Amino acid sequence: MNVEKTAAIVGVGLIGSAWSVAFARAGWRVQMYDERAAACEAYGAWADATWDAMVAHKLVTAADARAARQRVTLCSTLPDALDGACYVQESAAETVEVKTSLFSQLDGLIGKDTIIGSSSSGIPGSAFTEECKHRGRMLICHPVNPPHLIPLVELVPTPWTDPEVVEKARGIMTAIGQTPILVRKEIGGFVLNRLQGALLNEAWALYEDGVASLDDIDATVRDGLGLRWEFMGPFETIDLNAPGGISDYASRFRRMYSEMNNGRKKGPWPDDVIKRADEDRAALLSRSQLKPRSEWRDGYLMDLVAFRKGMKRD
Amino acid sequence: MNVEKTAAIVGVGLIGSAWSVAFARAGWRVQMYDERAAACEAYGAWADATWDAMVAHKLVTAADARAARQRVTLCSTLPDALDGACYVQESAAETVEVKTSLFSQLDGLIGKDTIIGSSSSGIPGSAFTEECKHRGRMLICHPVNPPHLIPLVELVPTPWTDPEVVEKARGIMTAIGQTPILVRKEIGGFVLNRLQGALLNEAWALYEDGVASLDDIDATVRDGLGLRWEFMGPFETIDLNAPGGISDYASRFRRMYSEMNNGRKKGPWPDDVIKRADEDRAALLSRSQLKPRSEWRDGYLMDLVAFRKGMKRD
DSSP: OOGGGEEEEEOOSHHHHHHHHHHHHTTOEEEEEOSOHHHHHHHHHHHHHHHHHHHHTTSSOHHHHHHHHHTEEEOSSHHHHHTTOSEEEEOOOSSHHHHHHHHHHHHHHOOTTOEEEEOOSSSOTHHHHTTOTTGGGEEEEEEOSSTTTOOEEEEEEOTTSOHHHHHHHHHHHHHTTOEEEEOOSOOTTTTHHHHHHHHHHHHHHHHHTTSSOHHHHHHHIIIIIHHHHTTOOHHHHHHTSSTTOHHHHHHHHHHHHHHHHHHSOOOSOOHHHHHHHHHHHHHHSOGGGHHHHHHHHHHHHHHHHHHHHTSOOO | OOGGGEEEEEOOSHHHHHHHHHHHHTTOEEEEEOSOHHHHHHHHHHHHHHHHHHHHTTSSOHHHHHHHHHTEEEOSSHHHHHTTOSEEEEOOOSOHHHHHHHHHHHHHHOOTTOEEEEOOSSSOTHHHHTTOTTGGGEEEEEEOSSTTTOOEEEEEEOTTSOHHHHHHHHHHHHHTTOEEEEOOSOOTTTTHHHHHHHHHHHHHHHHHTTSSOHHHHHHHIIIIIHHHHTTOOHHHHHHTSSTTOHHHHHHHHHHHHHHHHHHSOOOSOOHHHHHHHHHHHHHHSOGGGHHHHHHHHHHHHHHHHHHHHTSOOO
16 A cells, blocks of 8 residues: 555544545555545545536546546544544644544554644644644645635644654645645734635625625626635735835835725624625525535636636646 | 717717727617727727727627727817717826816817716825816716726716716716625725725735735635625625524624724735835736736626626515
């Protein structure tokens, strides 16, 4: 068995299942485990549908999809899943209790070089790995849902994660086609959710203050800002938006952005505003259409990923 | 002459030139004026190159491009440009003085139903239209650069803009293929720059605090968040991200986002941080490459727009 290309995925929910596709597509053997039998039973139909959709959207050939699908095994015990794996992607429920207990088990079972990345989206690794013997080989590898389509992964080491392990995890993520970034401090929300949160909090504040309708705020992103951000981050965007680059841009506009920032208090989203937003969304999209619209989103995302594959990005 | 489809564009800079393409492509006659002879002289080569690029990126056929190009006339006087125009897109320099003087001139020249939209990206319309006789027909129509590729337009009425005029401006923008949104209050930065600013301020704060490198913050957007925002705004994104929709999502996550928001003070971008960012960007992209990279960006954007044209978005 090729230990260097065997991943164990612990937790066969939405995220763990999507991880299996990302690893298998890159030629890795994937060994999955979930103590919940129902999750394992649901996996087969989900995987078949997902690979079929990827073939239909020209993200993979039918032959490659078939071969990849066959590299995934559902295991009936945790030790079976870990057997021969150089990397474990933990994707269990997002509570400190579940993760603490699971990491303690994993700690007693993993091979001597095995690295464990957690899909935790908010709980820092130090909250559930401190007591582990092998805590130097544990870190957060936070994906964006679904990781087989959206490449970004946040690597968030704990204070005791071995720097070499961080580099190995980065190498694994790069090898399977993800885009790993390094979050140097265990800050709440890491980087992705902090950026998303900043925009969301402003969106809620604009909506609460009646500056624009909910759908007009959404349009500003999907028909405006999103056309840049699909292929350039905020710093490159401003670097190219003034003749002298980023410092030129900053000297022209930082006062404007600073004034915007200080203009209004942004508290938590109030109950009555959430209620109003819920009614507005229901008027735009009947609640019975949430699922079909999510399917449309998934299809659109696959087409967008196929488009990106054909583009030279640097 | 078809008055209903004749636009005057006053100011033949980057924005005014791009507006000419948006109107002409939609079948409008376009009459341009700029008191600066050099701007008018530069227009021809710019327009030829822009239409050629759009043809090359399959955004328009060569025949349609040729016909559209011929619908644009450079006028030698302001009255000539306004003659027969039902709509004026003011795209002059962004200072209160320039706009006040220009709107005063336009006020004395426009036909009885003509509407004037200003491309102002930050100065509210009330700062330069108050004294005009026809101020009820003046408002901000703020585009995103370049408007012939990025559809969003912010309509920002002043307190004295006639509501019917807002609706007419919305109709004109929709007719030429833009996505108009209504900004109900003359708030600094309108909606687009407030949303952009919220994300930018957080990005600068994360960079200043050493949470992630400049390029990793950019990657978080271009390989993560941007893949959603290219086709869905923040509210639709969260509406589809919890089984019960937006209120379900809000009840699960608002505390997390509120805590992120309150966690750190975000002041203006400090000089030393800007200097560091400038060095980081220079290491990523030699300053001599700013122009070629901008050309790459423009080409990518055209391909992205061509992709979007083929997609069903709702």
